[in-house]
Amino acid sequence: MPTAAVTVAGRSVTWRDGAWWRARAERIGTLWRRSLRFRTVVITLVLTALTIIIACVWMALAIQNDLFESRKTQALTDARRAVDSAQSTLDNAVVQDDPVQVQNLLTSIQGPLSQQSATDMTLAIRVDATPSQLAPPGFRSGGLTESMISAELRKHVRDSGSVDKQWAQSIALPGPDDSVRPGIVVGQQIVVPDIGPYELYLAYDLDDASSTLSFVQATLWIVGSALVVLIGAIAWFTLRAVTTPIREAADTSAQLAAGDLGVRLRVRGEDELATLGRSFNAMADSIQSQINQLAELSLVQQRFVSDVSHELRTPLTTIRLATDMLNDHRDEFDPTTARATELLHAQVQRFEVLLTDLLEISRYDAGSVQLELEPTSLARLAEDVIASMQQLAEQHGSDVRLVAPGGYSPVDMDPRRIRRIVRNLLGNAIEHGEGKPIVVTVDSNQQAVALAVRDYGMGMTEADAERVFDRFWRADPSRKRTIGGTGLGLSISLGDATLHRGTLAVWSRPGYGSNFVLTLPRGSHPVEAGSPLPTDPGDEATDDLGLTQPIIVSRPMDGGDA
Amino acid sequence: MTSRILVVDDDTALAEMIGIVLRTEGFETFFCADGATAVQEWRAHRPDLILLDLMLPGMDGIEICTRIRAESGVPIIMLTARADTADVVRGLESGADDYIVKPFNPKELVARIRTRLRPGAQPESEMLRIGDLQVDVAAHEVRRGQSSIALTPLEFELLVALASKPQQVFSREMLLEQVWGYHYKADTRLVNVHVQRLRAKVELDPDNPKIVTTVRGVGYRAGAIV
Numbered sequence: 001m002p003t004a005a006v007t008v009a010g011r012s013v014t015w016r017d018g019a020w021w022r023a024r025a026e027r028i029g030t031l032w033r034r035s036l037r038f039r040t041v042v043i044t045l046v047l048t049a050l051t052i053i054i055a056c057v058w059m060a061l062a063i064q065n066d067l068f069e070s071r072k073t074q075a076l077t078d079a080r081r082a083v084d085s086a087q088s089t090l091d092n093a094v095v096q097d098d099p100v101q102v103q104n105l106l107t108s109i110q111g112p113l114s115q116q117s118a119t120d121m122t123l124a125i126r127v128d129a130t131p132s133q134l135a136p137p138g139f140r141s142g143g144l145t146e147s148m149i150s151a152e153l154r155k156h157v158r159d160s161g162s163v164d165k166q167w168a169q170s171i172a173l174p175g176p177d178d179s180v181r182p183g184i185v186v187g188q189q190i191v192v193p194d195i196g197p198y199e200l201y202l203a204y205d206l207d208d209a210s211s212t213l214s215f216v217q218a219t220l221w222i223v224g225s226a227l228v229v230l231i232g233a234i235a236w237f238t239l240r241a242v243t244t245p246i247r248e249a250a251d252t253s254a255q256l257a258a259g260d261l262g263v264r265l266r267v268r269g270e271d272e273l274a275t276l277g278r279s280f281n282a283m284a285d286s287i288q289s290q291i292n293q294l295a296e297l298s299l300v301q302q303r304f305v306s307d308v309s310h311e312l313r314t315p316l317t318t319i320r321l322a323t324d325m326l327n328d329h330r331d332e333f334d335p336t337t338a339r340a341t342e343l344l345h346a347q348v349q350r351f352e353v354l355l356t357d358l359l360e361i362s363r364y365d366a367g368s369v370q371l372e373l374e375p376t377s378l379a380r381l382a383e384d385v386i387a388s389m390q391q392l393a394e395q396h397g398s399d400v401r402l403v404a405p406g407g408y409s410p411v412d413m414d415p416r417r418i419r420r421i422v423r424n425l426l427g428n429a430i431e432h433g434e435g436k437p438i439v440v441t442v443d444s445n446q447q448a449v450a451l452a453v454r455d456y457g458m459g460m461t462e463a464d465a466e467r468v469f470d471r472f473w474r475a476d477p478s479r480k481r482t483i484g485g486t487g488l489g490l491s492i493s494l495g496d497a498t499l500h501r502g503t504l505a506v507w508s509r510p511g512y513g514s515n516f517v518l519t520l521p522r523g524s525h526p527v528e529a530g531s532p533l534p535t536d537p538g539d540e541a542t543d544d545l546g547l548t549q550p551i552i553v554s555r556p557m558d559g560g561d562a
Numbered sequence: 563m564t565s566r567i568l569v570v571d572d573d574t575a576l577a578e579m580i581g582i583v584l585r586t587e588g589f590e591t592f593f594c595a596d597g598a599t600a601v602q603e604w605r606a607h608r609p610d611l612i613l614l615d616l617m618l619p620g621m622d623g624i625e626i627c628t629r630i631r632a633e634s635g636v637p638i639i640m641l642t643a644r645a646d647t648a649d650v651v652r653g654l655e656s657g658a659d660d661y662i663v664k665p666f667n668p669k670e671l672v673a674r675i676r677t678r679l680r681p682g683a684q685p686e687s688e689m690l691r692i693g694d695l696q697v698d699v700a701a702h703e704v705r706r707g708q709s710s711i712a713l714t715p716l717e718f719e720l721l722v723a724l725a726s727k728p729q730q731v732f733s734r735e736m737l738l739e740q741v742w743g744y745h746y747k748a749d750t751r752l753v754n755v756h757v758q759r760l761r762a763k764v765e766l767d768p769d770n771p772k773i774v775t776t777v778r779g780v781g782y783r784a785g786a787i788v
Contacts, residue, residue: 313643317665318576321583324668352665 036246037239044235045228052224060217067209068170072184075204076166079186082117083200087163090192102195103136110139113202121173121203123149127158127189128196135195143174144203149185157187157199165189173205182206245273249280261288298365305362309355316352323348350486357488361471364495371499375410376418378449378520379442382407385422386440389430397435398455400426406532407442407449411522417496418520421504422451424489425516429455432514443532448502448521450533456513465508469494493518501526505535565679566590568609570600570626571641572618580613583668589675597621601629604636611637611678614658616649624649624656631657635714637678645749654755659716660742661752677743678716692725693773693785695764704764716741717760724774724784733781757782 014020031038086109095101106124114120121142126135140146148171156167166188173183183205190200248265255263264284265277327345330338363369379402386400393400422440429438433455441452460468467473472487490504497504500520508514519531567584571577572595581591594603598620604612612630616623627638640653640661650661662674690697696705702718704711713721723740724732732740734750742752761768772785
């Protein structure tokens, strides 16, 4: 497309600029690499153009040669006939050394010569250059002069010594208005009785042959060019018939790969492309049916989990109400029954939590979770959670400290879910922290806010840490459970973090404790530049936390709650 | 005076258990296990409050709610197994005042019921003005000029809460605490839906509210007195 200007690096340039040509060359290079049709058409055009040029040149030369030869032969024949006839006239004449008679004789042969040779351009020159009283120097007609005959030709004619030999040569004839016309000159001797030989030259105008030649050549070039264009166009359209279905197939498979399982190729005819289309469609059908089957299966499963959870809720409500009531009256029971009631009450609550978690998980699986975003300060949220769990931490002898150099400015998040994550991480840290301090760090950068919960408890092996987000997975089954999680907590936390397009990462070493880092993006794009807080706290070598690990305790100055 | 409560739930065990809990707390209870007869039962007993299960045989809770609302502003609390579904919003939009998610504990249930039965905090003034409305707190009546506007007790309380402090912007959490009695973070959809219902009744143009105005990012406040 012939655009007057293209844009290079944000500025407009024209064809006078080097950049314009570079951009053009680049574009053509791109087309060459990317477009099969463009490449094939260009190759076809170049090759056919070369072939046609060679053919045309050869044909033009052959025609030119042939035309010249035939005119030359004709000229020689004409000349011989005319000269033979003139010679016989001269042979039969009697001149008796009379200059006037000789002159008359020469004049008398000029007319028939012109008529029989079919040209009026004649020139006769006496071979013997010595002046003679008797012999006239020669004659000329039709504008043919001595200077136009080359010395070489004259030498041949002069030295031949016979009237039978003929020579021919191409010459330039003067045309009207100082133009030059192509011609041919035939030279031979003619003998005048008693006087001796004359060189006789007859010139033939080849202008008509020349114009015929130019016409033929022009026709050749026009036909050749038309042929090149035609072949290019044919190649273009033929290729389109092939590349269009290929491009369609490429687009369709890209759509299929992007997840649109319903797309199919249009199949026309019964050729190879149609076979390709049918195979493709068969493949797509098969993929679609398998994916649908799997989706259906998983949907059935999800629905089942969800239905079970819901169906359990009504009887559980009754049980809950009953146990709560019994529990309220347990002072009136004997000690055994009272203890049994207490256990019942606690386990019903645990059951309820488990059911809630299970339901939450089934929601993630069904993809039916909706975030309720509101601008929330992560540092303030962490403060709230720490305050609400202070009592539990104290029971375990852990000191929970907040280090928050950043993360105060509000970021869109679902505070209910983030609070649940923080509560979960903190609960785990308290449970596994072995009474050592727990550090909650909140920081932010331009892309994200992050919260880390670090405990200095028993920690986990790397293999255990990898499985920590698995459902119902417990690091060590023999471990004493004091808080009583469901085994789904971290799984749900990871689900919540992922819903926010954030991450939840873990670092853990046996004997050094664990570090969980929650990272939430500020916008809706996933964090790429990395979390503001490192997952690896980099203090593995610390052997005694109390002595070598300085803990900076920072509390926000104002007591305001976000 | 004993408050009378109608429990509409097809699970008889749960209904009976709820009955035990409520009777212990001094309420009088009636039961209905079939959605199709719930409205008749309500007409027969005229209870002070209805506990309504959403999923019922015969007629679903939302339909029952709509029918009762057409006749009365009696407090309705929905019982639901799912808090996150559109059913909750549909229930609130059809006129339920509040909802409780199963499983719930007795204290929670009783607290929710008491909040709905107890009259709200009485402002000092008997007559309030909000926009072009007069609110007679003692008579539980709202008037525009001479015509009176019928509101449910909850809607009335919402309006009084806003009108009694015309200078204040109420966040949804504040309204949840003051009107619904929630002392912790609860579902703000309750506020949104009921503000919409209230506007539909009191605003001349609900799309361009003048009585209950929205303060973006914060909450709601009373419109200027005209």
